[in-house]
Amino acid sequence: MAHEKITETILKNFKYNFYVFIGGDHSITYATFKAIKHHFENILLINIDKHFDIRDWSKDNISSGSSFSRLLDEGIIKANELLEIGILEFFNSDYLFEKLKRYGFEYIKMFEIKENIDGVLNRIEKKLEAFKNIYLSIDIDVIDASICPGSSASSHFGLYQEELLKILNTIINSRKLIALDVVEVNPLVDFNDMSSRFSSLLLSYLINQII
Numbered sequence: 001m002a003h004e005k006i007t008e009t010i011l012k013n014f015k016y017n018f019y020v021f022i023g024g025d026h027s028i029t030y031a032t033f034k035a036i037k038h039h040f041e042n043i044l045l046i047n048i049d050k051h052f053d054i055r056d057w058s059k060d061n062i063s064s065g066s067s068f069s070r071l072l073d074e075g076i077i078k079a080n081e082l083l084e085i086g087i088l089e090f091f092n093s094d095y096l097f098e099k100l101k102r103y104g105f106e107y108i109k110m111f112e113i114k115e116n117i118d119g120v121l122n123r124i125e126k127k128l129e130a131f132k133n134i135y136l137s138i139d140i141d142v143i144d145a146s147i148c149p150g151s152s153a154s155s156h157f158g159l160y161q162e163e164l165l166k167i168l169n170t171i172i173n174s175r176k177l178i179a180l181d182v183v184e185v186n187p188l189v190d191f192n193d194m195s196s197r198f199s200s201l202l203l204s205y206l207i208n209q210i211i
Ligand SMILES: [Mn+2]
Pocket: 026, 049, 050, 051, 053, 064, 065, 139
């Protein structure tokens, strides 16, 4: 299976202290995080995403929307080791909100970011304090469709660049980032390569800040 191959390949080549993964759909985060978890301890997994990605899954039914339920269900992460940022309520069903209550991990809604960015940044900073390492996953569908139309679930009411940069800088400034992924860019539904360009600039910004 593709996910096992991804994990294996990373583990075979494990020699760096910083890793960047480029999607692909969001299902890869299960495989990439699993490999990182082999070699690093005390990791906070931050998912910047419009969706929880905690759908039900089985061996024969794995989708881009179940990376985090897989990681939680298999005990690869505990609820307090996951923070999701940018959740848009109307893109997540009641069933997922019920499921989230059972898991009990922390999340920050998109509208909290819009209404009180400083409060959100403080909350993120506090959460980071308890961890030694951070894995950051960025689902490009969290970015507003006026900037990033090229994702299968792209929509308005998304994050703007200033908000994203403030959140990213808070994470980068902790100097704890050990791995990141950028996922869900889909050139087939993009407009004038806007999302591909945005994502490549985002990646070079992140890499430049960290290295
Ligand atoms: Mn996602």
